[in-house]
C-alpha cells in the first residue's frame with residue numbers, strides 16, 4: 001500500500017475554517033494570533049456553561065487527581081449519583097451512560113428492540129423517523145437518516161427505519177405496521193435546520209404511541225440540557241417520552257452521553273445485554289454532576305429563557321432589516337436559526353471574518369447556539385455583527 005504525499009493526515013471529511021483556537025473563556029475564544037472571537041456555537045451546543053467554566057474545571061481537576069476509571073463491573077458513587085439526579089429531574093427511571101451522542105442514541109434503539117423481544121413480540125423492530133433527522137454517524141444512525149450524504153457508499157444499510165415527512169401526522173399513521181416498535185424524533189431538529197416540532201404534533205405522536213403500543217423516543221442530544229430554556233425540550237410539550245438520549249451539554253465538552261428510559265421500556269436490558277468500556281467513568285460523571293449543579297440551581301433556566309427571548313427579539317429586527325439576506329427565523333430558547341437567501345456557509349464565513357462564530361444547518365439555515373451563560377451585552381454584540389454583515393451582503397447583491 002502507498003500513501004499519497006498530498007493527502008491530509010486528518011481524513012478530509014470536514015469543511016475546515018483556517019483558524020487555530022488556543023484558549024477560551026465563557027463565550028469568547030482566542031486564536032493563535034491573539035484575535036478574540038464571540039463563540040455562538042460552543043462546540044455545537046456543547047459548552048452550555050461556557051469555555052473553561054471554573055466550576056467545571058475544578059470538578060475535572062479534583063476528580064483527575066483521585067480516579068479516572070475502574071470498570072463498570074464495579075460500583076461508583078459519582079456515576080450512581082448522576083444517574084439518580086437525571087432520574088429525579090426527568091420522566092426516566094433508569095439511565096445508561098455512553099461517551100458520545102450517537103452511542104446513546106443507538107443504545108436507545110437497542111432498548112426499544114429488546115423491549116419488544118422481551119415481551120414476546122420480536123417482529124416489532126421498526127422505528128419511524130423524520131426527514132431532516134440527525135442522530136449521528138454510526139451505520140445505524142446513517143440508516144435512520146437515509147440521505148445520500150449520510151448513506152452514499154456506506155451500504156448495505158441496517159434495515160428497520162421508516163422515514164416520513166416532518167410534521168405530517170397522516171404520514172406517521174400510514175407508516176405504522178404490525179412491525180413498528182417506536183417513533184423517534186428530535187423535538188427541535190438541530191442539523192436539520194432548527195425546526196421546532198409543534199405542540200399539537202408532539203401530543204399527537206404521544207397519543208399514537210399509546211394507541212398502538214409503540215415507544216416514543218426523543219433525541220435530545222442537541223436540544224436537551226437547558227438549551228431550549230427547559231432542562232429537557234419535551235417539558236414544553238406537556239408530554240413525556242419512553243426513551244430519550246442526551247449528550248452534548250451534559251459534560252460541557254468532556255465526552256459523556258446518556259440513554260434514559262422508563263423502567264418498563266428498559267425491561268429487556270438485563271446483565272450482559274449491553275456495555276461500554278469508558279461509558280459512565282467516574283471522571284466523566286464527576287463533570288456531569290458539576291454541570292447539573294449549575295443547571296439545576298435556582299433561576300438558571302429562567303435566565304436562559306429570558307436571554308433566549310432577548311435574542312429572539314433582536315433577531316426579529318435583523319430579519320426585518322434584511323429581507324434580501326434572511327427570510328425566516330426559527331428556534332427555541334438558545335437554539336435559533338435564520339433561514340438565509342444567499343448560501344448559509346458564505347454568511348457564516350463572512351461572520352467569522354468579523355469574529356462571530358456561527359454554524360450552518362439544513363434548509364440553508366444559519367444556526368446560533370450561544371452558551372447558556374451568554375450575557376445581554378454579548379447577545380447585542382453578536383446581533384449587531386450579524387446586522388452589519390447582512391447590510392454589507394445586501395449592498396453587494
Ligand SMILES: *Cc1c(COP(=O)(O)O)cnc(C)c1O
Nearest residue numbers: 100101102134135136190221222
Ligand atoms: C450531535 C447530535 C448527535 C450525535 O452526537 P455525537 O456525539 O456526534 O455522536 C445525535 N443527535 C443529535 C440531535 C445531535 O445534535
